Structures are given as C-alpha cells and as structure tokens.
Amino acid sequence: MSVANRPVHRPLSPHLQVYKPQLTSVLSILHRATGIALSVGALYLALWAICASASPATYATFQSFNTSILGRIFLGGWLFCTFYHLCNGIRHLFWDAGYGFELKDAYRSGWIVVAVSLIATVVSWIAGLRLV
Amino acid sequence: MNSDLRTPLARARGLGSARYGVHHWWAQRLTAIALIPLVVWFAISLVMMSGADYGAVRAWIGSPVVMVLLILTIAVGLHHGQLGLQVVIEDYVHGDGSKLALIVAVRFIAVLFGLAAIVAVLRIGFGG
Numbered sequence: 001m002s003v004a005n006r007p008v009h010r011p012l013s014p015h016l017q018v019y020k021p022q023l024t025s026v027l028s029i030l031h032r033a034t035g036i037a038l039s040v041g042a043l044y045l046a047l048w049a050i051c052a053s054a055s056p057a058t059y060a061t062f063q064s065f066n067t068s069i070l071g072r073i074f075l076g077g078w079l080f081c082t083f084y085h086l087c088n089g090i091r092h093l094f095w096d097a098g099y100g101f102e103l104k105d106a107y108r109s110g111w112i113v114v115a116v117s118l119i120a121t122v123v124s125w126i127a128g129l130r131l132v
Numbered sequence: 133m134n135s136d137l138r139t140p141l142a143r144a145r146g147l148g149s150a151r152y153g154v155h156h157w158w159a160q161r162l163t164a165i166a167l168i169p170l171v172v173w174f175a176i177s178l179v180m181m182s183g184a185d186y187g188a189v190r191a192w193i194g195s196p197v198v199m200v201l202l203i204l205t206i207a208v209g210l211h212h213g214q215l216g217l218q219v220v221i222e223d224y225v226h227g228d229g230s231k232l233a234l235i236v237a238v239r240f241i242a243v244l245f246g247l248a249a250i251v252a253v254l255r256i257g258f259g260g
Binding site for chain 2: 032035036038039042043045046047049050052053054056059060063075079082083086089090092093096124127128129131132
C-alpha cells in the first residue's frame with residue numbers, strides 16, 4: 001500500500017452530545033428530523049390516494065385509522081412537521097442566497113420560524129377538528 | 133506512477149460527496165422552491181377536507197386543476213424527500229455497501245409509491 005492510500009486515523013470532530021443545546025443547533029436538528037418524518041408521511045399520503053382510487057371499502061378502512069386517536073396524532077404531527085420544515089426551509093433558502101448569517105439574525109429568524117410554525121399548526125388543528 | 137497530470141484538488145473539485153457535483157444541491161433547492169406554494173396549497177386542502185367523505189374526496193382529487201397540482205406535489209415532494217434522505221444516509225451510514233444499498237432502496241421506494249399515487253390520481257380523474 002502506498003503512503004498516499006494508507007488509511008489516516010485523524011481525530012474526529014466533536015459530535016452533538018458535546019455541545020450545549022442552542023436554538024440554532026436544535027432547529028437544525030429538528031429540520032432534519034422533520035424532513036425524515038415527512039418522507040415517511042409522504043408514503044402515507046401516497047397510500048391515501050391509492051386507497052381513494054381502490055374502492056369505498058378500502059377507503060373506509062384507511063379513514064377508520066385517520067379518525068382514530070393515533071391517526072389524529074399522526075396527521076396533526078404531519079401538519080407540524082410540514083409547517084416547521086416549510087418555514088425553516090425558507091430560512092435555509094435565505095442563507096443559500098447569502099442573507100441572515102449574523103448571529104443576531106440567525107436567532108431572530110429562528111424564533112420567527114418557531115412562532116409561525118406553531119401558530120400555523122394550532123390554527124390548522126382547530127380548523128381541521130371543527131370540520132370533522 | 134500516477135498517469136493523471138491533474139492535482140488531487142483539481143480532480144476533487146466540483147464532485148461533492150456523491151460525485152454528482154452541484155447537481156444534487158441545485159435540485160434540492162429547486163424542488164424546495166417549487167414545494168413552497170404546493171405544500172401550502174396541499175396542507176390547507178387537507179385540513180379543509182377533514183370531514184369529507186369518500187365521494188367528496190374523489191370529486192376533489194378528480195378535478196383537473198387539483199389533479200395537476202397533486203401530481204406535481206407527489207413528484208416534486210418525493211424527489212425532494214429522496215434527495216434529503218440521501219444526504220442523511222451519506223452523513224450517518226459509513227459502510228460503502230450499506231450506504232449505496234440504502235440510497236438505492238430509498239430511491240426505489242420513492243419511485244414506486246410516487247408512480248402508484250400518480251396512477252391512483254389519474255384513475256380517479258379519468259373515472260377508472
């Protein structure tokens with residue numbers, strides 16, 4: 001093995017557990033977590049369309065889960081993940097464009113994301129439950 | 133002896149972790165921008181249909197504008213999700229084989245569910 005190809009055991013960068021949680025890091029982790037949750041949720045929503053196209057009986061089975069407590073939590077959770085990932089995603093797009101990197105701005109946009117996604121979630125929960 | 137006259141840096145530039153250069157990054161942003169209006173529309177629609185029965189849901193899915201927007205949401209959303217999951221896998225799965233297997237599995241599942249959902253929407257819309 002040549003010198004260049006020999007594996008180098010460099011020290012690893014300290015990982016999550018080393019740091020004190022901060023708004024910026026918690027929101028960053030939450031962005032990834034909600035992204036993973038939404039990917040699973042997308043499969044569930046695909047199943048919704050598939051069941052609707054199948055037969056009334058299939059759809060009724062699917063709906064009986066949606067209207068159960070677990071289903072309500074699932075769909076309510078999906079709404080929060082959606083609004084959070086949407087708001088924080090827009091925050092990321094501003095960063096991509098080169099804006100909002102100052103620590104003060106990062107915190108302010110972070111709190112805006114928290115507030116907007118929570119308000120949107122609560123409003124849609126109330127609206128949804130009133131329509132049921 | 134190294135037959136490549138380029139420096140290691142020159143070879144690495146523009147490749148990125150999955151060797152697709154900036155394509156992945158760019159696709160993730162484009163799908164993200166497209167999803168902003170689509171997801172807002174979809175989330176509001178879903179909430180509005182909380183009490184809808186089978187017939188009402190089918191009537192909604194089957195209207196032309198909704199069909200187009202739903203198919204867009206399904207395709208763009210699953211593409212965006214698959215791109216995101218790929219990054220997560222690349223970050224946390226270190227074995228080359230398992231990394232590749234997972235990325236391929238995620239992509240296959242996304243295409244399978246996406247296509248099935250699109251066919252379902254078309255079936256409802258065209259009265260199958």
